[in-house]
Amino acid sequence: QPVQVRARALLNATNWSALNEAAFDVARIGIPLRITELHYNPSDSPAYEFLELQNIGGAPVDLSGMYFDGITFTFNTGTSLPAGERLLLATSADPSAFALRYPTTTVFGYYDGGLNNSGERITLFDRFDNIITSLDYDDANKWPTSTNNTNQSLKITNTNKNPNDPTN
Numbered sequence: 001q002p003v004q005v006r007a008r009a010l011l012n013a014t015n016w017s018a019l020n021e022a023a024f025d026v027a028r029i030g031i032p033l034r035i036t037e038l039h040y041n042p043s044d045s046p047a048y049e050f051l052e053l054q055n056i057g058g059a060p061v062d063l064s065g066m067y068f069d070g071i072t073f074t075f076n077t078g079t080s081l082p083a084g085e086r087l088l089l090a091t092s093a094d095p096s097a098f099a100l101r102y103p104t105t106t107v108f109g110y111y112d113g114g115l116n117n118s119g120e121r122i123t124l125f126d127r128f129d130n131i132i133t134s135l136d137y138d139d140a141n142k143w144p145t146s147t148n149n150t151n152q153s154l155k156i157t158n159t160n161k162n163p164n165d166p167t168n
Contacts, residue, residue, distance in 0.1 A: 032057030035135045039153035040115035047094035049115050055081040056159045065127025073111035136164045
């Protein structure tokens with residue numbers, strides 16, 4: 001949180017310096033996008049895999065040319081994500097089956113490739129090949145086993161904490 005700090009220095013046993021004040025603002029570095037949900041190993045069909053991306057910032061984010069490593073998807077020029085909004089990317093394995101399973105869900109786009117059932121790193125890059133965000137998930141090593149080969153997804157509990165921490 002931003003904070004105002006006031007300080008004095010003890011010059012000798014009885015004398016203090018003048019009071020100094022400074023304001024400190026804490027800012028987030030980088031683009032405020034997070035992978036907030038991942039359904040990587042549905043029990044009945046890989047056609048139900050998806051991931052969710054959220055803009056956790058206070059302004060729209062231009063997604064033009066951003067792309068993933070781990071799945072194959074690139075955002076078209078002119079695509080943006082409004083502040084606080086989420087978008088869902090689903091596997092291209094069987095869009096009709098996905099729509100039947102999730103009839104009220106709006107799918108932003110369909111990615112090629114699949115999410116590795118035993119875990120991997122999913123990384124979002126900007127159009128200049130800079131890493132925006134990444135998520136390393138696993139089906140072991142303290143990760144929740146209730147999401148592996150079930151119909152439950154991994155969900156980030158706090159977007160400001162490390163997404164690679166299994167407790168988050």
